[in-house]
């Protein structure tokens with residue numbers, strides 16, 4: 001269960017080389033992600049809310065936050081939740097495609113026609129986000145698969161949708177290695193997606 005502190009990665013920073021470089025991983029995790037946590041803890045200091053609620057529960061109770069602090073809390077709490085999810089969906093031991101025997105494989109085929117078509121559509125979804133944001137494969141409220149774009153640190157959880165995989169397309173996720181070439185970063189991302197975790201996200 002996610003807490004209000006930086007989750008430890010289950011792999012070292014250099015484990016995803018050459019697809020995601022060690023320096024990007026280190027700065028992304030230890031500085032960017034940590035800063036989101038630090039920021040919302042500061043905003044919610046003395047409110048008691050972080051003692052009362054887990055991060056995902058807190059997301060559903062942000063109406064209890066003072067209006068002048070609410071947007072900052074949404075942005076930074078979203079940053080914590082999204083990044084925690086991102087670390088869990090990438091792995092140094094990838095399979096390169098979805099498990100053919102799982103429920104997710106069948107659902108991807110039903111929704112997109114084929115795994116390759118899904119990958120093309122997800123790539124296009126991630127490429128066309130204007131500015132900073134995330135692309136997602138989600139299970140919607142009806143249990144169907146869908147592609148989503150969110151801007152800033154908004155999360156599909158706020159709309160009652162469950163992320164299956166997601167990619168951070170803020171420049172801080174790729175600028176050191178790929179500079180402005182988001183397409184190269186998305187291509188590299190496909191080499192590290194944890195399809196075992198994706199299957200769990202879909203089936204559980």
Ligand SMILES: [Fe+2]
Nearest residue numbers: 032168170173
């Ligand atoms: Fe990020």
